[in-house]
Amino acid sequence: MSEELVEFFKALADANRLKIVGLLAQKPYSVEELAALLDLRPSTVSHHLAKLAEVGLVSARADSYYNVYQLDEKALMDKSRSLFSQENLKASVSDVDLDAYDSKVVADYTRKDGSLKTIPAQRKKLEAVLRYVVKAFKAGKRYTEKQVNEILSGYHEDTASLRRELVGFGLMKREGGGGEYWIE
Amino acid sequence: MSEELVEFFKALADANRLKIVGLLAQKPYSVEELAALLDLRPSTVSHHLAKLAEVGLVSARADSYYNVYQLDEKALMDKSRSLFSQENLKASVSDVDLDAYDSKVVADYTRKDGSLKTIPAQRKKLEAVLRYVVKAFKAGKRYTEKQVNEILSGYHEDTASLRRELVGFGLMKREGGGGEYWIE
DNA sequence: AATTTATTTCGATATTTATCGAATTAGATT
């Protein structure tokens, strides 16, 4: 998962940290200076800087008494250019179960034996249920209307509606005249 | 201030909201679908979508029973391109008092009459105090060493050190042989 | 018109987090 991306946004989702970035974009500052400029305690600023450093936006350089922080402008630009790249967008959903909606709907509408309690009225739910039902057919194989009804009867007595909706949503194909059905 | 920028980052500083953006980047989804995909209650998803809509990243379109949300890809790209622009960086520090550090140091080192308690040993603080002292001189005007000492004596008895440091930090210029001083 | 359904709003709760002060650590100057 793109935990890293969330951390990056979290690092910048604070007014004081944004101010620190803006200040460091002009010149390096010590913790003490930043604390005075932002009217915060040094310990608080140190905490903010640690968060910014974690995501690689700033780094420290020891200079006599002081710990001088500087902005990593290259990292900033790199990040900003790739923030909403295809890779990042994809990564953000990588651990999402894309079938969760269908599964939930099917679970709601089926009995333990797999048959349908009712045929959903709402389009989106109907689609989900039809995608479930259509799995009973083999891709490429030809079925007569009688065979289709036979299979659909295992799901619901209203086989005619099921058949019509399957064709209507394009999940099942029908040969014009001969009454042959198949899925692709 | 750039409150808007903070809000934008806050809107994306949450794993579930990032997932929503990633999902909507592929196709529009209803609240109910997103809730199932993310394993959250619809009310929670609605709350997240409201935050994303506030910063202009998503918008809703009514479609029969459902409220279908879509990603505003244009807004996303516009934002991502300008996130760390000079304007935004500047805006983030617009309400920061850039003299706050000097003011704090000067306040720490001066008496009520404006004279110095001591001359700071730390470089950064010394600089701040020197920037304060140098204000007693007029830009462009030429001063003899005697005049310089006269003015500096109002700040600290060790006028020689003050004079040397002022020149050393480049805040005051000295003509090579003649013993003339000025500031630019 | 009545009913169903998805969405939003609201109030409450639990988690996260920004901030501070005190104590500790690390470095540099004397």
Add this chain to the structure above:
DNA sequence: AATCTAATTCGATAAATATCGAAATAAATT
């Protein structure tokens, strides 16, 4: 070596917020 000083760490507290469930709203189907 002893002493300053800035920075960090730690513990506590207060503020912000993610989440939920219940209630209210809105929209469409019957």
